[in-house]
Amino acid sequence: MDAVETLGYQPNILARSLRTQQTQMIAVMIGDISNAFYHPVVRAIQDVAYLNDYDVLISNGDHIYENEKRFLQTVLRRPVDGVIMAPHRLSVEDIDQFIRRSHIPVVLIGAQLQHPQIDGVGGTSQPATYEAITWLIQAKGYRRIGFIGVESDMVPGPARYLGYERAMTDAGLSIEPGFVQKAKFTVEGGAEAMRMYLQQSNPPAVVFAANSLMAVGAILTAKAAGLRVPEDIGVMGFDDIPEALIVDPNLTTVARDLPAIGTQVASMLFERITGKETGPGRFVQSGWRIVERQSV
Amino acid sequence: MDAVETLGYQPNILARSLRTQQTQMIAVMIGDISNAFYHPVVRAIQDVAYLNDYDVLISNGDHIYENEKRFLQTVLRRPVDGVIMAPHRLSVEDIDQFIRRSHIPVVLIGAQLQHPQIDGVGGTSQPATYEAITWLIQAKGYRRIGFIGVESDMVPGPARYLGYERAMTDAGLSIEPGFVQKAKFTVEGGAEAMRMYLQQSNPPAVVFAANSLMAVGAILTAKAAGLRVPEDIGVMGFDDIPEALIVDPNLTTVARDLPAIGTQVASMLFERITGKETGPGRFVQSGWRIVERQSV
DNA sequence: TTGTAGGCGTTATCAA
DNA sequence: TTGATAACGCCTACAA
Numbered sequence: 001m002d003a004v005e006t007l008g009y010q011p012n013i014l015a016r017s018l019r020t021q022q023t024q025m026i027a028v029m030i031g032d033i034s035n036a037f038y039h040p041v042v043r044a045i046q047d048v049a050y051l052n053d054y055d056v057l058i059s060n061g062d063h064i065y066e067n068e069k070r071f072l073q074t075v076l077r078r079p080v081d082g083v084i085m086a087p088h089r090l091s092v093e094d095i096d097q098f099i100r101r102s103h104i105p106v107v108l109i110g111a112q113l114q115h116p117q118i119d120g121v122g123g124t125s126q127p128a129t130y131e132a133i134t135w136l137i138q139a140k141g142y143r144r145i146g147f148i149g150v151e152s153d154m155v156p157g158p159a160r161y162l163g164y165e166r167a168m169t170d171a172g173l174s175i176e177p178g179f180v181q182k183a184k185f186t187v188e189g190g191a192e193a194m195r196m197y198l199q200q201s202n203p204p205a206v207v208f209a210a211n212s213l214m215a216v217g218a219i220l221t222a223k224a225a226g227l228r229v230p231e232d233i234g235v236m237g238f239d240d241i242p243e244a245l246i247v248d249p250n251l252t253t254v255a256r257d258l259p260a261i262g263t264q265v266a267s268m269l270f271e272r273i274t275g276k277e278t279g280p281g282r283f284v285q286s287g288w289r290i291v292e293r294q295s296v
Numbered sequence: 297m298d299a300v301e302t303l304g305y306q307p308n309i310l311a312r313s314l315r316t317q318q319t320q321m322i323a324v325m326i327g328d329i330s331n332a333f334y335h336p337v338v339r340a341i342q343d344v345a346y347l348n349d350y351d352v353l354i355s356n357g358d359h360i361y362e363n364e365k366r367f368l369q370t371v372l373r374r375p376v377d378g379v380i381m382a383p384h385r386l387s388v389e390d391i392d393q394f395i396r397r398s399h400i401p402v403v404l405i406g407a408q409l410q411h412p413q414i415d416g417v418g419g420t421s422q423p424a425t426y427e428a429i430t431w432l433i434q435a436k437g438y439r440r441i442g443f444i445g446v447e448s449d450m451v452p453g454p455a456r457y458l459g460y461e462r463a464m465t466d467a468g469l470s471i472e473p474g475f476v477q478k479a480k481f482t483v484e485g486g487a488e489a490m491r492m493y494l495q496q497s498n499p500p501a502v503v504f505a506a507n508s509l510m511a512v513g514a515i516l517t518a519k520a521a522g523l524r525v526p527e528d529i530g531v532m533g534f535d536d537i538p539e540a541l542i543v544d545p546n547l548t549t550v551a552r553d554l555p556a557i558g559t560q561v562a563s564m565l566f567e568r569i570t571g572k573e574t575g576p577g578r579f580v581q582s583g584w585r586i587v588e589r590q591s592v
Numbered sequence: 593t594t595g596t597a598g599g600c601g602t603t604a605t606c607a608a
Numbered sequence: 609t610t611g612a613t614a615a616c617g618c619c620t621a622c623a624a
Contacts, residue, residue: 008397013374014319015617018310018600025374033338034538039330046356055370058354060342074351078309078321101304187538216542223544242330242483246512248519248544311601314616 022081026269027057029071029085031110032185035213036241037258038086041109044262045084052270054081063154063185065089072098079104082269086110088154105272107265110156116281119268121261123285125156125238128254129163129208132236135290136206137171142234146179146204148193148214157182160210160238179204183214190217197233198225205233206296212237216247219295234296249294256288318377322565323353325367325381327406328481331509332537333554334382337405340558341380348566350377359450359481361385368394375400378565382406384450401568403561406452412577415564417557419581421452421534424550425459425504428532431586432502433467438530442475442500444489444510453478456506456534475500479510486513493529494521501529502592508533512543515591530592545590552584 003009017023028045030038042058049056057080061068068090075083076098083102086109087095099106099117111120136142147164150157161180168175178200183189190209194217197203209215215237222233229235229249237244240255264284271277299305313319324341326334338354345352353376357364364386371379372394379398382405383391395402395413407416432438443460446453457476464471474496479485486505490513493499505511511533515525523529525545533540536551560580567573 010373012314012617014310014314015600016619018308018314018602018616019618019620021600023310033335034332036330042329043356043358050366055353055374056355057351059352060339062339070346077306078351187542220542243539243542246483246516246539246542308601311616312603314600314618315602315604317616 017079021079023079024053025055025057025080026082026084026273027059027071027075027080028083029059029061029068029087031061031086031088032063033060035185035211036243037211037239040258041262041265044259045266048263048266048270052273054270061086061088063088069094076102082106082273084109084265084269105269107269107272109261109265111283114281114283119265119272119282119284121264121268121284121286122156123159123283124256124288125159126163126166127285128256128288129160129210129238130167131163131288132238132254132290133164133167133208134171136208136234136236136296137167137173140206140234140296142206143173144176144179144202144205145173146181146197146207147175148181148183148190148207148209148218150185150189150210151182154185157210164208176204185211185213187213187217187220190214191221192217194218194221194225198222198227203233206230206236207233208236208238210238212239212241212244212251212253215251215253215295216243219247219249219251230294230296236296240291244291244293247295252293252296253291254288255291256286261286313375317375319375320349321351321353321376322378322380322569323355323367323371323376324379325355325357325364325383327357327382327384328359329356331481331507332539333507333535336554337558337561340555341562344559344562344566348569350566357382357384359384365390372398378402378569380405380561380565401565403565403568405557405561407579410577410579415561415568415578415580417560417564417580417582418452419455419579420552420584421455422459422462423581424552424584425456425506425534426463427459427584428534428550428586429460429463429504430467432504432530432532432592433463433469436502436530436592438502439469440472440475440498440501441469442477442493442503443471444477444479444486444503444505444514446481446485446506447478450481453506460504472500481507481509483509483513483516486510487517488513490514490517490521494518494523499529502526502532503529504532504534506534508535508537508540508547508549511547511549511591512539515543515545515547526590526592532592536587540587540589543591548589548592549587550584551587552582557582 059071106118108120110122181193183193237253244251378401402414404416406418477489479489533549540547
């Protein structure tokens with residue numbers, strides 16, 4: 001041990017990994033590094049990983065199919081002990097095939113698919129959106145409610161749309177043509193959607209955006225067009241990110257406990273890695289609450 | 297090759313690395329994952345890395361000494377072919393010692409130290425701040441100018457402060473007591489600093505924040521206190537991040553080309569890794585320009 | 593308790 | 609050109 005000290009010896013993790021078949025590394029793919037939703041999540045994942053003496057390989061999918069596919073390739077080639085990912089463009093077959101070929105635990109964030117062998121956190125989208133829309137109707141008295149979803153069928157678009165549709169139907173309200181817009185998951189996407197609303201002769205009185213970045217974009221565009229928010233048009237978002245408190249008026253939104261989601265997925269992964277958990281895939285639904293501020 | 301195809305053979309990168317002493321992986325430590333400054337930068341780094349068939353191990357320092365130190369430890373143990381980092385809390389000795397022990401190329405972002413063996417991009421802080429302050433004086437006619445810097449001597453605090461001080465001195469303006477505040481590098485830090493200004497009997501007419509997150513916090517606090525920005529108090533930031541366009545009024549700021557910085561550091565690193573460049577440490581200064589919007 | 597040999601999956605070297 | 613072999617640095621199993 002003296003020698004270790006004086007020579008500053010550091011074991012070579014590569015060689016150790018080759019021998020032990022353990023890499024002390026997990027890989028994480030997030031949906032979009034610009035989306036503040038992921039910041040507390042990866043922070044929490046890193047905390048848990050460090051506690052377990054693991055390193056974290058982070059990739060940024062950016063909602064681009066090639067990037068996501070590439071991540072799978074990388075992880076297949078470069079052995080890691082576990083994977084956490086938030087796939088958006090990957091098909092169910094892509095993921096299924098990956099799981100069959102790599103024999104390591106996988107945890108999905110915002111998982112659309114329920115796979116018997118892998119854990120996931122998610123499933124909040126539909127009930128939370130349902131509750132939010134119902135709240136807009138019952139507590140705030142809105143009846144003409146628009147919805148900004150995401151292009152194609154990318155998660156979590158369909159689930160949040162379903163929550164919206166069900167809530168409207170259950171309240172006996174009709175979804176008029178033009179109420180539903182599809183846009184990119186970004187500020188610019190929300191701005192684009194709001195522009196579509198503003199061209200309508202009788203636009204909705206309030207708009208629910210499937211993500212808070214879009215909600216912020218919608219607010220900015222409405223204000224730029226001379227409308228007052230929420231008096232002329234209300235806007236509500238999904239996820240409580242820092243931008244919600246920067247935009248004026250502050251954003252009313254559905255808030256999930258983001259660090260908790262990160263801790264949750266990381267814990268599930270390490271339970272698999274350490275062998276503490278060997279049962280079938282678990283699926284946990286994160287909690288949420290409505291945070292009322294000024295945009296509705 | 298048929299067998300490769302049918303069996304789906306993937307070479308084990310670990311074993312290859314052990315043999316070749318090359319890991320096909322670089323490590324990146326950013327200052328704070330919540331700071332949008334780093335998002336385009338890491339995105340660009342990843343792009344360059346993927347082009348070179350390299351993976352990227354990302355760490356988040358979060359401006360915490362232990363995290364940064366841990367990153368150094370990790371990289372010492374887990375061989376990577378190169379390192380890009382934005383150290384904030386590490387001492388010069390820490391970095392120096394690391395470079396001596398690890399024999400891989402290192403590139404520094406926002407480097408405060410000029411090391412003969414390592415490349416860096418930075419050095420913008422002082423001249424850009426100087427120009428910004430001078431612009432506030434000459435083009436905008438301000439004379440009572442405050443400065444929100446960062447606590448302790450964390451980079452890039454001192455350099456930006458120096459730019460401020462020099463510009464004030466060169467213009468023959470005095471820096472009154474209370475003009476200079478120190479705060480955390482966050483929205484909340486800027487809010488805190490603005491609260492200090494608002495307690496003063498004769499606060500500055502405009503405030504330059506060493507980072508745009510702080511500038512946003514300053515604006516929010518000023519507005520919350522009933523002041524109009526920029527009529528009652530102007531605010532200017534450093535770095536053009538998305539929040540600059542979300543806050544109302546939109547932020548006037550110093551803009552650097554963020555993706556270019558990422559491409560720059562990654563290119564310098566790969567020139568070292570591939571052996572194309574073997575000379576002494578290079579230091580490149582990124583360009584900047586003043587983007588005038590509404591907050592000043 | 594201490595020491596030694598074998599093998600993890602590659603690649604590079606050297607011989608055939 | 610092809611094929612066998614050693615070595616990268618570590619850990620584990622087994623022998624002394």
